[in-house]
Amino acid sequence: MELPLVALLAGSFAVTVLARRTGVSAPLLLVVVGLALSFVPGVPDYALDPELILTLVLPPLLYSAALDSSYLRLRANLRPIGLLALGAVLLTTVAVGLAAWWLVPGLPLASALVLGAVVAPPDAVAATAVGRRLGLPRRVMTILGGESLVNDATALTAYRVAVAVAAGAGYGIAQGLGVFVLAAAGGAAIGWALGWLVDRIRRLLHDGVLESAMGLLVPFVGFVVAEEVHASGVLAVVLAGLYLGHRSPAADPVARLQDRAVWQAADTVLEATVFALIGLQLRAVVEGVGPSVWGMTAVGLVLVLVALVARVAFVFPTTYLRPLARRRADWESPSWRHLAVVSWAGMRGVVSLAAAAGIPLTTLDGDPFPGRAEVVYLAFVVTVGTLLLHGLTLPALIRRLGVRGTESSADALAEAQAQTDAGTAAVARLEALDDGDPLHAQTVTELRSRIEARTNAAWERLGGPIAGGGETPSAVYRRLRRAMLEAEREVFVRYRDQRRIDDEVFRRVQHEMDLEEVTLLRE
CATH class of the missing domain: 1.20.1530.20 (Na+/H+ antiporter like fold)
Structure with missing residues (x-):
């Protein structure tokens, strides 16, 4: 069988x-x-x-x-x-x-x-x-x-x-x-x-x-x-x-x-x-x-x-x-x-x-x-x-x-508004946790930029295509970052094949890059 x-x-x-x-x-x-x-x-x-x-x-x-x-x-x-x-x-x-x-x-x-x-x-x-x-x-x-x-x-x-x-x-x-x-x-x-x-x-x-x-x-x-x-x-x-x-x-x-x-x-x-x-x-x-x-x-x-x-x-x-007795005042017939x-x-x-x-x-x-x-x-x-x-x-x-x-426009607007509020909350939490150490300043700046990018991407989806066929800033970021990830992946594959890193190390790094790439595809 x-x-x-x-x-x-x-x-x-x-x-x-x-x-x-x-x-x-x-x-x-x-x-x-x-x-x-x-x-x-x-x-x-x-x-x-x-x-x-x-x-x-x-x-x-x-x-x-x-x-x-x-x-x-x-x-x-x-x-x-x-x-x-x-x-x-x-x-x-x-x-x-x-x-x-x-x-x-x-x-x-x-x-x-x-x-x-x-x-x-x-x-x-x-x-x-x-x-x-x-x-x-x-x-x-x-x-x-x-x-x-x-x-x-x-x-x-x-x-x-x-x-x-x-x-x-x-x-x-x-x-x-x-x-x-x-x-x-x-x-x-x-x-x-x-x-x-x-x-x-x-x-x-x-x-x-x-x-x-x-x-x-x-x-x-x-x-x-x-x-x-x-x-x-x-x-x-x-x-x-x-x-x-x-x-x-x-x-x-x-x-x-x-x-x-x-x-x-x-x-x-x-x-x-x-x-x-x-x-x-x-x-x-x-x-x-x-x-x-x-x-x-x-x-x-x-x-x-x-x-x-x-x-x-x-x-x-x-x-x-x-x-009729059970109808609400706002009931709309399908x-x-x-x-x-x-x-x-x-x-x-x-x-x-x-x-x-x-x-x-x-x-x-x-x-x-x-x-x-x-x-x-x-x-x-x-x-x-x-x-x-x-x-x-x-x-x-x-x-x-x-x-x-006809929900796509309403969904995009609701998502953009929610992302804005979520970004505001994230920045507030970041400021509360920022200890003012100069050594951490670059990290804080990068985190702020990441939140701004996600918020901007949500609003850009409402705007439709750019006149003349141009790309939005978020689209450019995604395209360039995916190209960078591909270059990184090629190096790690070469190192694995040359036995300069172990397969276990390769799989761990590849998983991290895959997660980032999936996020880029979603955005």
Whole structure:
């Protein structure tokens, strides 16, 4: 199995590189390539392991997204995020479940609702990737990202209840709702407690490497502990990530730099792998339904339409039919164009397929789980169908509606003002610490110049290009300093190759120069 796994990782990475170079949506291209390869002779059978996906892939992806999310923006948009993550998922569960029950002869209602729960949560990775590339407004991105953090918890909890009913556990409606509420509350509590504990521990460590290493454990610990007590592992991971992301200024700066690089690289590999796996499932799921594949495909396409209509039918009414009694005096109705983009960002992802693959083979009585093969295949059709439909049309919709963010100017102005105030505070602290020693005068002058340069650079970004194509003083500084760093690096490389300095010395100096160069690139 080692060689097929390496081939999967290397192949999905190569497709991701191609997608980035050509400007194509990476998730979409990965799925299409996977579909094309699924029936090629000699391609291994990449069976989807639900435990592997839900325990080792989903937690780090959720945790990384939560770390990078804004707790303040999520709180400000809590209502639309909550409505989508809870209401839209439950409505889609019921709508798709009832449609499948009606369209598939002999499929029990409980099994149909299992299918509804499986395909209910959109995966916002593809949608946010498109939105980031096309410059969607920040509020739209916050809503889509916030929904994707929480909707898996709603869907997986509903899925757990529906599977229990279909397997003969004897759940009633009240008991099912109780399980749902307890799982959500327990997951949120565990996540908050874990985030609080890790934050306290890292303040005691004072070691960036150890803090970063501990952060790698958080998503897995949170997910497994919550699932062990039948709480929502998804909510546990998300709450821990949001807490630690908001408290990140208290962490060691080395840990922050390492965390950003590590999680960005991990996200790239994991997302590429899971989207490739989606396409590679085609052969296995087709074999599962046998001769009825064309009829099931037609049903699946109808369910794609049902899921689409359910999301659109939920987004617009819940926004425009908001009870008048609850409206604030300053409440402003969102643009219908923004709502159209949110309602159309309904791609499903690997969580749906993992949940479908995790349906038990038998009921509690030992009988075959009713309609399992049909549910798995229909989940595949809906997942791939929504990825292809929305992935191919969402960019065109965004461009056609002219939905673009306008925050860049306001961000630049706010940053410049904050940098000015920060520079004033830094100079005041420098003056308080200056002992007046003539030997320190040059150092104090250099520090003052550095603060002035950073402040000037922030204001220069507001001014746009210089007339005649000239460079701003900050741009000249960055260009010249990077050239100087390159010259310094060449000397250290030559000294290392001539064995005049040890590799350990070289790596330490190179790290210091890299940090400065990254800062110059940011400025």
